[in-house]
Amino acid sequence: MTESTTNFPMTNLAEASRTWDLTSYFPTFNGPEYQQFKTELNQSIKDALSTATDLADLNQANIAAWVTLFQSYENLSARIGHLSSYLGNISSADAANDLAKRESAAFASAYATLSKLQGELLRAAGTTDNAAWQALIKAPALDGAGHTLTRMRAEAKHRMSRAEESLAADLGVDGISAWGRLYDNLTGQLNFEMHWPDGRKETIPMAQRRALMAHADRAVRAAAFKQGNLVWAQHGQTLAAALNAIAGTRHTLYDRRGQKDFLTKPYFDSAVSAETVDAMFRAIAANYELPRQALRSGAKLQGTSALAFYDLEAPRPLDPVPPLPWHDAVNLVDHAFQSGYPALGAYYRHCFAQRWIESEKRANKRSGAYCTGSAVTGEQRVFMTYADTMHDANTLAHEIGHAWHSHLLKDLRPFAQDYPMTLAETASTFAEKLFFHGMLQAPDLTETQRAFLLDQECSNAASYLLNIAMRYEFEKEFYTRRREGELSAKELCDLMVQTQRRIYGDTIAEGDEDPWFWASKLHFFITEVSFYNFPYTFGYLLSQALFAEFKRNGADFLSRYEAFLRATGTATCEEAVKSTLGWDLTDEQFWASAVTAAKPAIDEFQAITNRR
Helix, strand or coil, X not given: CHHHHHHCCCCCHHHCCCCCCCCCCCCCCCCHHHHHHHHHHHHHHHHHHHHHHHCCCCCCCCHHHHHHHHHHHHHHHHHHHHHHHHHHHHHHHCCCCHHHHHHHHHHHHHHHHHHHHXXXXXXXXXXXXXXXXXXXXXXXXXXXXXXXXXXXXXXXXXXXXXXXHHHHHHHHHHCHHHHHHHHHHHHHCCEEEEECCCCCEEEEEHXXXXXXXXXXXXXXXXXXXXXXXXXXXXXXXXXXXXXXXXHHHHHHHHHHCCCCCCCHHHHHHCCCCHHHHHHHHHHHHCCCHHHHHHHHHHHHHHCCCCECHHHCCCCCCCXXXXXXXXXXXXXXXXXXXXXXXXXXXXXXXXXXXXXXXXXXXXXXXXXXXXXXXXXXXCEEEEECCCCCCHHHHHHHHHHHHHHHHHHHHCCCCHHHHCCCHHHHHHHHHHHHHHHHHHHHCCCCCCHHHHHHHHHHHHHHHHHHHHHHHHHHHHHHHHHHHHCCCCCCHHHHHHHHHHHHHHHHHHHECCCCCCCCHHHHCHHHHCCCCCCCCHHHHHHHHHHHHHHHHHHHHXXXXXXXXXXXXXXXXXXXXXXXXXXXXXXXXXXXXXHHHHHHCCHHHHHHHHHHHHCC
């Protein structure tokens, strides 16, 4: 995209360092400040747990003591989140850092103790009468925490006995959490032998495989896909054991807590109702042909009757698309943000000035991208491995959207900053929309350049409406079957292929599915949150509706948008949207309108490809 990257105003942002600065967390890793923070945190958690354990169930006489404990838990959660974010950043930036691995493993015990403290708070929430509970909620010290406390009272209905919950927390350190750490540690060090089209062979970190599968040369994509899957297959039994253990542990705990439906917990964690999620996926299923249309256009452009799985994120050959250098990507995102949403643009520049973004490509970096932050410092960090593709530029915009969301909440109390994933993904996807919309507004775009950008919109639609739907349906069926016993690696591969065939239809050629997708996708192995995937589609579609409103009302809408973002930690999804935007999320038609909002871009892209 040479022409488009030189037609936008440029800044000097890209001269900033591509490695982040973590010294505001701690001056040095494992240094005296780090050790003191960790020691004091561990002791404070133990002291609070001891106090809570000795305290009688909540009643009118001990409300003040329980209020203090809820405050302590909130403070400790912020501090443990600070340390967790830091360790995660250290480990992600250097997956070979053995000390960071040991610290992360040891840190799991602090989470277990904090979980026990939470259990005591849930005891208070679940055993008291309504009068005492209302008195606690109305305490001035807990002002603004009502939503979190109400959710705790609801969660208290699904608790085992105090002893059982304590045991579960302890066993989780070397149980379910250990399986997640195994996945992180194993995959963070995996390499595969890349067979380049010119005959060269090169050892490539697995973290860079996804970028190669977005390469313009189909032979490169195919080689990265095939050789990478050989490595996943080598570790298939280990990864299947991990996935089965994670799901099996959840089933056991759900049953003991009276949650017979394995979706009850993830829906609760996402602060969304089953009615809303069902309405969303019904609307998507009724409109599968819209994103499939986009994929068929891609197949036509590359001269094949259908796509292979490794074609899904590839640039289309409308014109040779050169790599997108980091400095161009940085400035493209900057221009889009500055022109469409100046406040977000100013924050974006602040992130660079403060060195909050890690983008360098190097060995031993963990795969993926994320945004993290600390309620202690009020700062955010963005992690990614930039590999010179438009997809990575989009990832940068996406993660900055996450950071902006957290930034808007940083002055609220920690309880009010804790928003669910469903609403978290809205801000990030809205930022993506701003990025592409800003680029599409350039008056001198050629048809080829415009088609390139439209293709990105089409790819997003296919990703969120087909790929995420595929993950969701796969995971639902896996958890259903897992109740009856473990699934082998082959059974998991077979289920993955069957699900891909059902969701993608004839847009994926038979035999060109990705059976090892379940092994390569970190999201299935995250132990802190189950069913990690559907919030992405939720956020995408909600952002489609938000962006449509933004285009209708311009900058006047942004105050409502920010009010919505600030409400995300103090209300359910349905309540946050209804109170600030007036929309009903349980209405299937709302979601259908959001799905079909992608139609103009898909139709325009198809019209261009038909002229080729």
